[in-house]
Amino acid sequence: MPRSFVPTSSMSRRRFLAATGAVSLGAALAACSGDSDSGGSSASAKPVSQADIDKAMKTPTQLTFWTWVPNIQHEVALFEKKYPAIKVKIVNAGQGVAHYTKLRTALKAGTGAPDLAQIEYQAIPTFTITGSLLNLAPYGASALKDQFVDWTWGQVSGPGGEVWAIPQDTGPMGLLYRKDIFDKHGIQVPGTWDQFAAAARKLHKADPRVYLTNLAANEPAAWHGLLWQAGAKPYATSGKSTLSISVDDAVSKKLGEYWGGLAKEGVISTDPDFADAWYAGFNKGKYATWLTAAWGPAFLSGSAKSTAGTWRAAPLPQWDASKPASGNWGGSTTAVIRSTKNPIAASQFAQFLNSDPASAKMFATNQFSFPATKALLTDASFTSDAPSFYGGQKVNQIFADISDTVSTSFQWPPFLDQAATDWTETVGKSLADKSDTVAALGTWQSRLTTYAKNQGFTVKGA
């Protein structure tokens, strides 16, 4: 698979960290400015008439779009060809942290914010709590619902039928494994987490230099994906200011015992990911699998070239083999910033960019993003791709099937950055230190509860 994916996917993970690290002062400051009651959330807002839309799309307009997606000008050109009056200025304001920090600052300053911005799924609630995103429902976005994979639509919509953003790419989680290492040690592809744990012990015993997998102690995004797969509901908001946090409930504890146990036994590694030693680990065969997302296959083929041909893909091991499930890690959306002076043109652009068949397909073929539209996930030209890095396996098909098993109801907290930082300092640390992960879950829970209360939320179920 082409290298051009690499930037996209390295961002795929930064995506999370971004949202993690980034949500900066602007958030708080915007909140203080008093307009924090949710951004145009009045789903009762009247739909904009087709006549108004037609008029706006013929009026010469310039839109500013902050995005980190490389070469996105090709997709934008399709839009500009269809609507010659609208010009889109693409600004790369950095990836992840840099992008969100600049966006926050501009929002707080009241000038300089773009009309549209790339926003990751998990960051949406962090931006809607400050009223920074425009509800796209009155601009015809609700009609797109059926074109997108159900769980992605769940991620971008609000409880009152609001549509906060249009999905662009996704990251349903699966398992990439080294077939040669599995064959050498007679390990079957694990279908359940129990089999996975047994394989971890067996492999590390047979070859102490190799670990079945690396669960990065600095990757809250992967943990959230695994929580998502296990059917956890760590966060739930009701109304605007009531929040329930249960990151140490029974499901989470099951995960904590499982991974904490394996880490303590020393049969998995917990090296920080996307760091030099981690890349070297893949190239030198330290890790026999990677629990990753749909953007992972293309990313790995660019980062672990020396292992080409030895990798294969499979679904994640399951807690209940009769009910296959997965979670999501990464992927992003296009959102309209509420302060835009051209809401109609901006919302039409966001919709076109991600739902126009030609544009959506271009993301899959040019940027190697994993699609969010149902049409593409069943498009033979997409699913039949058989890269040699994976021994000619139809990797896209495997992840397209996984995408169907992602639960639709997972929610993110309105302060993702804090949740992620606290995870790394509690749960992640316990994995790395081989200390009590279940106890660390309790610390994570109490740190988040304290933070939420300090921020004025009413916390339930703590």
Place this chain on the structure above:
Amino acid sequence: MAKFATALEQGVSPPTAAYTKRPRRAHTPRRWSGAAGPWFVAPFLILFLLLFLAPLGYAAYLSLFQQRLIGGTVFVGLDNYVTALKDPLLLHGVGRVALFFVIQVPLMLLLALLFALALDSGLLRMARVIRLGIFVPYAVPSVVATLMWGYLYGPDFGPFAQLSRKLDLPAPHFLSESWMLGSLANIVTWEFVGYNMIILYAALRTIPQDLYEAAAMDGAGSWRIAWSIKLPALRPALLLTLLFSVIGSFQLFNEPSLLMKIAPDVISSSYTANLYAYSLAFTGNQVNYAATVSFLLGLVIVIASYVVLLTANRRRAT
């Protein structure tokens, strides 16, 4: 120096010359000089106001409020300060950099002093090359330096780990909890020894040669000269480097924030006080509390600097 000596021999005392001119100056209208003064000071004052006092005042103002995601902003007076003084994360962060200061700074300044004295002794061959070599790390941006050391420290594929594995020794875990502060101190020392050495070396070069000659006539050896002439003469320069080091240590940020990525289990977001302030503002949305923490950190630095100055001056008096 030589010029000054000849002037003395000729009996022309420059200070006297200055005095004789002074009365004439007094005749020039006082108003003129009084009006010119502020113009000279203005560029500095304006920048000082805009870039230093205004942000400082704004931060002080911010530190008196609390902003919440729900409920907006409220005036809380000194509540943030009360919280901060009892905040274990902040106290640990300050404690950690204080420990860092106490161990790293003396080592670094001692090394810088040794290098400066060795270079000044004139006994080294290729002194210029050595001087440049010691100074070069300072020219490497601290981000680059930290990334480089981070690789060297690597427990799997770093050269130290590989070497010890070849020799069948346990690999040193430079990035573990117990070693981290030492590993950080090593990076900072590597970066700043050359810088401090240059300051001390420059100060040594200003000592008049006559003193050495006189000392040699009196029978003093190299060690005695270093101890009785060079060291006392270096005191102001040493004090300067010490003050810079106080500020540098307490504001420790770049190195830990970069190593955080490869040792997230050891370096938390509150590892140093400065890192804590940053995390509060940029990940925790707690701008006001971050302002409070920064203010208190500034206060700690002022106090530490003052203590350093005070002890140095008291020593001199005795």
